[in-house]
Amino acid sequence: MPDTHPRANGERVLADLNALRALGTYKSGVHKPTFSEPHRQSLDWLVQKLPEAGLAGAIDGIGNIVGTSSKPGPKLLVGSHLESQNYAGWLDGPLGVVYALEAARVLNADHSVKGAVEVAAWCDEEGHFGSFLGSRSYVGQVTEAEIDAARDRTNGRAMRDALSDMGLAGRPRITVEPGRHVGYVEAHIEQGDTLESGKLAIGVVTSIVGIWQYRITFIGEQNHAGTTRMAVRKDAGLALAKFCVAIDERFPAACGPRTVWTTGRITLDPGAPSIIPGGAEMLFQIRDDNPAVIARLEELLRTMAAEASAKGPCTANVEKIRTGAPAMMNADIQDAIEAASKELAGGRFIRMPSGAGHDAQMLATIMPAGMLFVPSIGGISHHWTENTADADIVTGAQIFVDACRRILNR
Amino acid sequence: MPDTHPRANGERVLADLNALRALGTYKSGVHKPTFSEPHRQSLDWLVQKLPEAGLAGAIDGIGNIVGTSSKPGPKLLVGSHLESQNYAGWLDGPLGVVYALEAARVLNADHSVKGAVEVAAWCDEEGHFGSFLGSRSYVGQVTEAEIDAARDRTNGRAMRDALSDMGLAGRPRITVEPGRHVGYVEAHIEQGDTLESGKLAIGVVTSIVGIWQYRITFIGEQNHAGTTRMAVRKDAGLALAKFCVAIDERFPAACGPRTVWTTGRITLDPGAPSIIPGGAEMLFQIRDDNPAVIARLEELLRTMAAEASAKGPCTANVEKIRTGAPAMMNADIQDAIEAASKELAGGRFIRMPSGAGHDAQMLATIMPAGMLFVPSIGGISHHWTENTADADIVTGAQIFVDACRRILNR
Numbered sequence: 146m147p148d149t150h151p152r153a154n155g156e157r158v159l160a161d162l163n164a165l166r167a168l169g170t171y172k173s174g175v176h177k178p179t180f181s182e183p184h185r186q187s188l189d190w191l192v193q194k195l196p197e198a199g200l201a202g203a204i205d206g207i208g209n210i211v212g213t214s215s216k217p218g219p220k221l222l223v224g225s226h227l228e229s230q231n232y233a234g235w236l237d238g239p240l241g242v243v244y245a246l247e248a249a250r251v252l253n254a255d256h257s258v259k260g261a262v263e264v265a266a267w268c269d270e271e272g273h274f275g276s277f278l279g280s281r282s283y284v285g286q287v288t289e290a291e292i293d294a295a296r297d298r299t300n301g302r303a304m305r306d307a308l309s310d311m312g313l314a315g316r317p318r319i320t321v322e323p324g325r326h327v328g329y330v331e332a333h334i335e336q337g338d339t340l341e342s343g344k345l346a347i348g349v350v351t352s353i354v355g356i357w358q359y360r361i362t363f364i365g366e367q368n369h370a371g372t373t374r375m376a377v378r379k380d381a382g383l384a385l386a387k388f389c390v391a392i393d394e395r396f397p398a399a400c401g402p403r404t405v406w407t408t409g410r411i412t413l414d415p416g417a418p419s420i421i422p423g424g425a426e427m428l429f430q431i432r433d434d435n436p437a438v439i440a441r442l443e444e445l446l447r448t449m450a451a452e453a454s455a456k457g458p459c460t461a462n463v464e465k466i467r468t469g470a471p472a473m474m475n476a477d478i479q480d481a482i483e484a485a486s487k488e489l490a491g492g493r494f495i496r497m498p499s500g501a502g503h504d505a506q507m508l509a510t511i512m513p514a515g516m517l518f519v520p521s522i523g524g525i526s527h528h529w530t531e532n533t534a535d536a537d538i539v540t541g542a543q544i545f546v547d548a549c550r551r552i553l554n555r
Numbered sequence: 556m557p558d559t560h561p562r563a564n565g566e567r568v569l570a571d572l573n574a575l576r577a578l579g580t581y582k583s584g585v586h587k588p589t590f591s592e593p594h595r596q597s598l599d600w601l602v603q604k605l606p607e608a609g610l611a612g613a614i615d616g617i618g619n620i621v622g623t624s625s626k627p628g629p630k631l632l633v634g635s636h637l638e639s640q641n642y643a644g645w646l647d648g649p650l651g652v653v654y655a656l657e658a659a660r661v662l663n664a665d666h667s668v669k670g671a672v673e674v675a676a677w678c679d680e681e682g683h684f685g686s687f688l689g690s691r692s693y694v695g696q697v698t699e700a701e702i703d704a705a706r707d708r709t710n711g712r713a714m715r716d717a718l719s720d721m722g723l724a725g726r727p728r729i730t731v732e733p734g735r736h737v738g739y740v741e742a743h744i745e746q747g748d749t750l751e752s753g754k755l756a757i758g759v760v761t762s763i764v765g766i767w768q769y770r771i772t773f774i775g776e777q778n779h780a781g782t783t784r785m786a787v788r789k790d791a792g793l794a795l796a797k798f799c800v801a802i803d804e805r806f807p808a809a810c811g812p813r814t815v816w817t818t819g820r821i822t823l824d825p826g827a828p829s830i831i832p833g834g835a836e837m838l839f840q841i842r843d844d845n846p847a848v849i850a851r852l853e854e855l856l857r858t859m860a861a862e863a864s865a866k867g868p869c870t871a872n873v874e875k876i877r878t879g880a881p882a883m884m885n886a887d888i889q890d891a892i893e894a895a896s897k898e899l900a901g902g903r904f905i906r907m908p909s910g911a912g913h914d915a916q917m918l919a920t921i922m923p924a925g926m927l928f929v930p931s932i933g934g935i936s937h938h939w940t941e942n943t944a945d946a947d948i949v950t951g952a953q954i955f956v957d958a959c960r961r962i963l964n965r
Contacts, residue, residue: 230825230827230829230830231825231827232825272828272829298827335782336779336781336782337779337782337783337784338787354781356781356829358828367937367938368934368935368936368937368938369746369747369910369911369936369937370815370817370819370840370842370937371746371764371766371815371842371909371910371911371912372745372746372747372909372910372911372934372936373747373815373910373934374747374813374815375807375814375815375816380817380818382799382818382819382821383799383800383803383818385796386795386796386797386799386800386803386818387796387799387800387803389792389793389796389797390793390796390797390800393793393796393797397785404785405780405781405783405784405785406785407780407790407828407829407830407831408790408792408793408796408823408832409780409792409823409826409827409828409829409830409831409832410823410826410827410828411792411821411822411823411826412821413818413819413820413821415640415641415642416819416820416821417640417641417708417819417820417937418682418768418817418819418820418838418840419640419681419682419766419817419819419840419911419912419937420640420817420819420937421817421819422818422819423938428828430780430828430829432780432781499781499782500779500781500782500783501779501781501782501829502781502829524778524782524783525778526778526779526782527777527778527779527780527827527829527830528777528778528833
């Protein structure tokens with residue numbers, strides 16, 4: 146039986162991805178932080194592409210784009226994000242947006258498909274200004290006060306100033322229209338090596354792990370690095386280093402099989418070569434899809450801080466700054482992705498949780514949501530060497546489009 | 556026998572110090588980094604004060620001031636620095652400059668004194684742009700290329716740009732006139748608690764410890780903090796923390812009785828909460844007045860780095876970025892300070908090494924040099940709470956002026 150279903154155009158997908166890579170190019174990746182010039186250009190690029198897919202849309206008051214269709218029938222929301230981590234890869238985000246655009250181009254014009262795909266680009270998934278600000282705004286969880294307080298983590302620029310520079314000050318924010326969508330689907334690179342090492346083409350995501358984030362601070366006594374004897378020092382930096390090593394020693398006995406934890410940033414105060422640091426701070430993160438494991442590890446963290454403070458000479462304090470509940474992916478959407486993978490990738494798929502956070506976890510709070518992964522070469526991401534083989538990108542696009550068709554035609 | 560010697564005016568010294576504190580005030584201290592607006596104002600203040608002491612001088616091409624006298628006879632160079640560490644104390648530097656100014660005002664006009672005191676303010680003793688750039692320039696150790704390459708350690712601003720903004724671009728740099736001076740004397744706060752805990756008024760400095768500085772870097776593999784399993788991570792930040800703890804464990808057995816070591820700054824690359832650091836760097840410093848001890852500790856440091864690299868998963872590298880030989884203070888100048896202390900402080904002095912680096916160690920490479928310390932309350936410095944009792948400031952000024960008189964009249 147000849148294949149009569151609408152299919153993705155692989156060359157067009159690769160061309161679009163390379164067009165986005167040309168905005169803010171850094172080595173073989175991109176440097177495209179939220180509200181940077183190349184990010185603005187990427188958003189404009191998408192707005193200009195929407196009519197090709199029968200969609201209309203503009204950038205809203207928080208930097209989101211949601212392209213809507215006037216075609217009757219069910220609507221499926223699809224998308225990802227366009228900004229990048231600093232000096233990072235070209236596919237983390239844009240892959241999902243371009244797949245979404247391709248699905249809309251292919252399916253919305255096809256009369257055998259019921260309804261339409263609507264394309265979203267969620268702003269600041271990478272957290273330059275906050276935590277999933279774009280998708281959280283769309284689902285109604287972001288207040289004006291949160292935007293007032295948000296600052297760029299890299300340079301301290303106020304989000305209000307950035308929005309104003311983007312010409313977005315005063316624009317309304319688009320929020321969900323309850324009942325409009327049958328679900329949300331997002332494609333993304335895996336950012337790990339499960340697919341590559343298993344020679345697989347597709348990951349059917351079952352859940353997205355929760356991310357709990359902590360600020361751990363150490364208070365000692367700032368003093369002169371030449372005149373203060375070792376015996377009387379209260380070196381907050383050394384206290385921090387000891388705490389990091391203690392985490393490394395004690396967490397393995399308390400964690401779950403898939404738990405990961407990371408100290409991503411360390412700051413000594415004042416951070417000068419000739420001054421004993423009087424303060425030190427680390428940003429610490431735990432990820433797991435089991436809240437009970439997180440609760441156990443957080444308790445351990447607080448116990449360790451209390452022990453360190455009691456022992457001295459510095460005090461340690463653990464502050465939770467972000468709680469992210471794990472999100473379960475919708476079973477019907479998983480089945481649609483699986484069926485498409487069986488047909489178009491010879492069954493080279495696996496069901497797997499996502500260790501990374503994604504906008505889909507925010508959408509999952511208000512509608513059925515699902516995700517598919519394509520392989521990452523060497524498992525590398527959040528780095529400019531991040532890449533996926535062209536053949537895998539094309540296969541992923543075909544499966545994504547077919548899964549969307551299956552969901553709409555159910 | 557009535558005291559007929561010229562004496563310092565304590566009230567004038569305190570008034571001058573408070574006038575300098577009013578430029579760049581931060582809490583009870585100052586924030587006066589090199590080439591900041593309050594630093595420029597402080598340099599202008601000194602230039603305007605020089606004529607009161609019969610001196611003429613201007614800011615030179617690196618931000619130094621050397622006020623010269625046309626009085627015949629021997630010349631004694633005295634001074635310190637006017638900029639501060641970031642958000643630090645009011646006396647670290649200005650005390651020595653104001654004492655120097657006071658000595659010139661009192662002694663240069665007095666016909667019982669042979670020759671004259673000449674006042675210097677050395678730029679950037681606190682190392683915002685380099686290492687003792689001002690005093691090293693004066694003794695002939697700073698090349699134009701070093702200035703070309705120098706950047707503000709806090710904000711990355713090029714030194715050339717800062718000099719240009721100060722109106723100093725193209726000005727010649729003053730360098731030593733060989734044979735002009737019989738010696739150099741500098742007063743400073745102790746920055747430790749030896750004098751306070753011994754209820755002493757004056758420290759007669761015998762030597763200035765050497766400072767050896769190292770950049771220790773760790774190379775791992777940058778990756779995603781959610782998708783990369785703990786077992787396969789190469790976390791450069793964790794490698795750094797382990798190294799800090801190992802230093803804390805192994806240095807005490809290899810150090811000397813007065814050795815101190817400090818990790819003043821830690822930087823993780825890229826330093827984002829959701830990225831496993833692929834690189835990490837620490838600025839590490841060792842101080843001692845015995846080069847053999849330093850050599851032993853540096854060897855240990857390199858051994859530890861080799862062990863860490865061999866063990867994996869990250870590599871460690873030790874790079875020496877600054878070598879500061881210890882400087883011995885001149886015996887005759889020590890005797891002059893001691894004699895003044897006996898006469899004016901009832902013998903409440905002690906001979907002691909300086910754990911901190913000072914411009915005097917640079918001047919000591921070309922002429923006899925000496926230093927005196929006054930007490931620091933609580934031993935605190937490099938912090939805005941740094942302070943010295945008014946009575947101790949006045950006593951110190953009197954002894955400094957008298958020591959200068961004794962040196963000139965030898």
